[in-house]
Amino acid sequence: MNIKRAVIIGAGLGGLAAAITLQNKGFQTTLIEKNNHTGGKLHEVCLGSASFDFGPNTITMPQVFNEVVRQTGEEPENFFQFQKLTNHTTNSFKDGSSFMFSSDNERMKEELLSLDGYAADHFSSYLKEVKKLHDLAQNYFLRRTFKSWKDYLSLPLTKGLISSRPLETLDHFHRRYFKDERVISAFNRYATYIGSSPYSSPATFGLIGYLELGQGVFYTKGGNHKIAEGLEKLALKIGVDIRTAEEAQEIAVSKKTATLVVTDKSSYEADVVVLNGDLLTQYPRLIKETDRPSLSDKKIDHFEPSVSASVMLAATNKSFPLNHHHVFFGEDPRKEFTNIFEKGLFSDDPTIYICTSAKTEPARSPEGDNLFILVNAPPLHKKDASPSLKEEIIFNVLKKHKIDISPYLEAKKMIHPEDIKNKFHAFRGALYGLSSNDRKNTFLRPYNRSADINNLYFTGGSTHPGGGSPMVTLSGLNVGNLISKIHG
């Protein structure tokens, strides 16, 4: 039998999921990654005695990662173990008040009652509605691949689209269930999970509320990077050829067919190629413009990237009163979103997210805390120099909340949007590929199959179904299954 060869460029979660799926379906699969580790944005960083997860700290939909393993007949628990965090996120405000997000519904109502009686009364109907949005997405969008515009021409899909509240904004949707501005800000922050603004992204993303408060937030024992390490272990076990520290430089195309992937070290003949590296930076880099009429350089230049981030990793020799996930809101979140998305600026009073996984697993920082501190940043400007966040702003905001970390720092590292762009070839430093600030980017993301090259496919945040760790993993699974159907 003639065994088909698949070459995958990029070993992020999308690339790993596609590699496992294709190898499992009988393709001889090679996975090429420019960095010296797999996992892409999800990887471990060690500073002093502390261990951090870079990238996804909030894990939802663990069933998606488990599914990648189960398809091979293996047990997910042998590769990574998830732990549910019930009272997972504390939201703290400038006036000293705070409330917790919990996936225990009764606890959640009590928490809301302390700030917003209307919200406590309406929480059950909110949860029902966001479950509906989640089920619609599950049935119509998440499990399918889009190969061309014709895939959108189906009656059930159109009905699904209309029912998913595409024309209402997320902020407007939340205001129907909650009245207090602090509570609205906390729910509106879900828009940042898709790198977007609640004032322009569609209410469809209310489904994130169901993922966090209905299904729950999870942590991976040993750190979330264990997901990537577990997937790598499985890929190697079933025979995927993984090449790290090797960068693809060209995809040779002949008669609308990708034939060869050329790297800085070697070249690989291919029957099918999957691009997991950011489509918006790597498609134009690897394929000559004349071979990709559907996505010219000019068209790519018009796409709006998702939000980027400035991240401080801080290992301290003191333990602070923080929850595993903790958000300190700025005074005016609306102004912050306007600054980021319309003016391309940082806020001088930013909302700060901190993940301290040592609160759940102390061994990750034996001396004190491992603070992953994230401030949303505007994507890098196209031409002029982009602003960068001053570290003092983080220290000062936290100090006002009585979290004075600077005297207790053992080690610290700053990562800026420029670093994210350079390390992962991320489009203008975006965390989640394209933003979902308009309906087109939400529902008509670039298709999973190239419109120009018959055997070239896309996975990852800039393509369907979107950014975030479970979504890109789903895109890898979906694309692997699609390829097997068409080329297997």
Ligand SMILES: Cc1cc2nc3c(=O)[nH]c(=O)nc-3n(C[C@H](O)[C@H](O)[C@H](O)COP(=O)(O)OP(=O)(O)OC[C@H]3O[C@@H](n4cnc5c(N)ncnc54)[C@H](O)[C@@H]3O)c2cc1C
């Ligand atoms: C700071 C931060 C916080 C985040 N927080 C969360 C969170 O809490 N929850 C969540 O779900 N998601 C979060 N995300 C988003 C999540 O990390 C991403 O959506 C997801 O990991 C992206 O996976 P991917 O496979 O699409 O791409 P990537 O992880 O970017 O992988 C693509 C890989 O391709 C490689 N590559 C690119 N070009 C080439 C080439 N030419 N040759 C070889 N290799 C190449 C890159 O080096 C990279 O490793 C966060 C991201 C960041 C950066």
